[in-house]
Amino acid sequence: MSRLLAHLRSFALSLAILPLVFAASPLSAHDYKLGDLKIDHPWSRATPGGARVAGGFMKITNNGRESDRLIGGTLVTAGIVEIHEMAMEGNVMKMRALAQGLEIKPGQTVELRPGGLHVMFLDLQSPLKEGERVKGTLVFQRAGTIEVEFKIEARGASGGHDHGHNHSGGHKP
Amino acid sequence: MNALKIVRLTAWAAIGIITVALLYVLLNPVDREQGTGVASIGGPFRLADHNGQIVTDASLRGKPYALFFGFTHCPDVCPTSMLEITNDLNAVGNAAKDFRVYFVTVDPARDTTALLKEYTGSFDSRIIGLVPKDEAELANMARLYRAIYRKVDTPSGYTMDHTASIYLMDAQGQFFGTLDSKETPGVRQAKLKRLLERR
Numbered sequence: 001m002s003r004l005l006a007h008l009r010s011f012a013l014s015l016a017i018l019p020l021v022f023a024a025s026p027l028s029a030h031d032y033k034l035g036d037l038k039i040d041h042p043w044s045r046a047t048p049g050g051a052r053v054a055g056g057f058m059k060i061t062n063n064g065r066e067s068d069r070l071i072g073g074t075l076v077t078a079g080i081v082e083i084h085e086m087a088m089e090g091n092v093m094k095m096r097a098l099a100q101g102l103e104i105k106p107g108q109t110v111e112l113r114p115g116g117l118h119v120m121f122l123d124l125q126s127p128l129k130e131g132e133r134v135k136g137t138l139v140f141q142r143a144g145t146i147e148v149e150f151k152i153e154a155r156g157a158s159g160g161h162d163h164g165h166n167h168s169g170g171h172k173p
Numbered sequence: 174m175n176a177l178k179i180v181r182l183t184a185w186a187a188i189g190i191i192t193v194a195l196l197y198v199l200l201n202p203v204d205r206e207q208g209t210g211v212a213s214i215g216g217p218f219r220l221a222d223h224n225g226q227i228v229t230d231a232s233l234r235g236k237p238y239a240l241f242f243g244f245t246h247c248p249d250v251c252p253t254s255m256l257e258i259t260n261d262l263n264a265v266g267n268a269a270k271d272f273r274v275y276f277v278t279v280d281p282a283r284d285t286t287a288l289l290k291e292y293t294g295s296f297d298s299r300i301i302g303l304v305p306k307d308e309a310e311l312a313n314m315a316r317l318y319r320a321i322y323r324k325v326d327t328p329s330g331y332t333m334d335h336t337a338s339i340y341l342m343d344a345q346g347q348f349f350g351t352l353d354s355k356e357t358p359g360v361r362q363a364k365l366k367r368l369l370e371r372r
Contacts (some may be wrong), residue, residue: 048245048252049295050288055248080329086249091353093250093337097327114249121248122329156256 030151035143036064037104042138043151044121045114046130054128055084056119056136056150057112057159062104068142070119071101075136075150079123086116101141114158128152214340214348216317220277220310223290223302228275230346237349237368238273240340242320244280245292250337252296254354258339259297261352261361268369274300277314279322279335281305341368 031040040059047054056075062068073081083098102117104110112118119138128134133149140146219229239258243251255276262269276293278284281304284292289302305311315322320336339352341364349368352361 045252048255048292050291051245051252053246053248082328084248084327084332088337091336091338091351092321092334093247094334095325095332097332099328114253118248122246155252156260 030149032146032148034138034140034146036066037062037068037140037143037146039138039146039148041151042136042148043153043157044128044134045153045157046155047124047128048155049127051127052122052124054078054121054124055114056081056121057114058119058148059109059111060104061109062106065106066142067103067105068140069101069103070138071141072139073119073137075121075134077125077128077134078121078136079125080121081136082120082122084118084120086118088115130154214318215342215346218310218314218317220303220305220314221286222275223286223293223304225286228301228303233273233342234346235344236271236273237341237343237371238275239352240275240277240318240342241338242277242279242315242318242322242335243337244278244333244335245284245288246280246332247335250354254337254339255293255296255300257354257358257361258352259300261358261365262297262299264358264362265365265369269299269365272299272365272369274339275303276300277303277305277311279311279315279333281307281311341365343368343371 030042031038032042033039038061040061042056042058044054044056056073060070070083072083075081083102084095085098086093086095088094097120102110102112110117130152132152134152135147135149137145137147215230217230219227222228241251241254241258243254245251255274258274262272262274265272274297276289278289284302284304286302286304289304293300293302303314305314311322314320315336318336318340321334322336323334324331325334337354341349341351343349349371350364352364
């Protein structure tokens with residue numbers, strides 16, 4: 001009798017946990033939540049032979065009432081990660097490290113994308129290959145650290161907007 | 174009376190001289206532009222390629238070519254430009270089968286010949302790395318092509334600012350134009366075709 005009860009209890013517990021397991025899965029919508037921050041689709045591009053650097057891109061939305069800053073991160077295959085901004089001045093490419101990190105104001109969505117803001121992966125120990133997901137972290141001044149997976153897209157990919165991930169943000173983990 | 178006549182004559186003479194001078198300047202714009210025209214992009218150089226072969230402006234005479242200033246520690250512009258020109262050359266087809274794109278590294282301290290060979294080869298075998306052996310060779314090359322490069326410190330090391338256009342040079346070693354990432358593939362490929370058709 002007590003054994004049956006134990007079975008029932010663990011079955012009920014499994015049912016209760018099930019939605020949490022699915023909600024945490026990044027399979028359907030490649031986005032993450034950390035406190036008031038939503039991080040949508042971290043991605044990078046396959047690297048050319050011999051390249052030791054790559055840019056990491058994503059959209060970060062601050063739904064809170066306080067400003068936050070992306071101040072760093074990691075990638076399992078990168079020795080160093082920095083926050084950079086690139087800009088074309090005429091036909092000259094200029095790149096700068098953001099010493100104070102990247103501010104995301106309340107209500108603001110900041111997009112890191114090719115040709116502009118990016119997380120700079122340096123000292124890559126192995127090439128990034130299309131189709132892979134590479135683990136890493138993002139570190140925010142207020143919200144703290146979150147583990148994410150960077151989806152590696154094709155070398156010429158420009159925004160990862162045709163890979164079937166969720167844009168509406170309706171499916172939150 | 175006499176003095177007034179002299180003043181009037183002087184005034185007319187001055188107007189005459191100014192008119193002639195203005196007409197001369199307006200009708201002879203070619204003279205003024207000859208010194209600073211497009212012909213001054215390019216010129217004599219001598220650099221080792223990623224196979225250790227010497228490439229000079231003279232050895233390239235007879236065939237059009239393209240030239241780009243970049244470096245392998247470049248996350249965005251360099252791989253994108255090399256991918257684009259690879260796609261453009263493939264789209265142009267057979268006419269571009271012997272065309273060469275020279276990738277001049279602005280970071281010879283880190284970009285060895287072996288690294289540049291691996292890097293360029295991962296795009297297309299028609300892209301050839303050129304490695305200045307010292308700062309003087311790089312500075313000369315940048316001066317000839319009016320390219321800009323600048324070392325910029327970052328928390329963990331340095332990066333390079335650099336001119337990101339692709340230079341197109343004709344078979345006589347004369348500047349033909351540039352390719353730019355902002356242009357559509359159609360525009361870039363039309364320029365390449367015109368360059369390849371030019372004799």
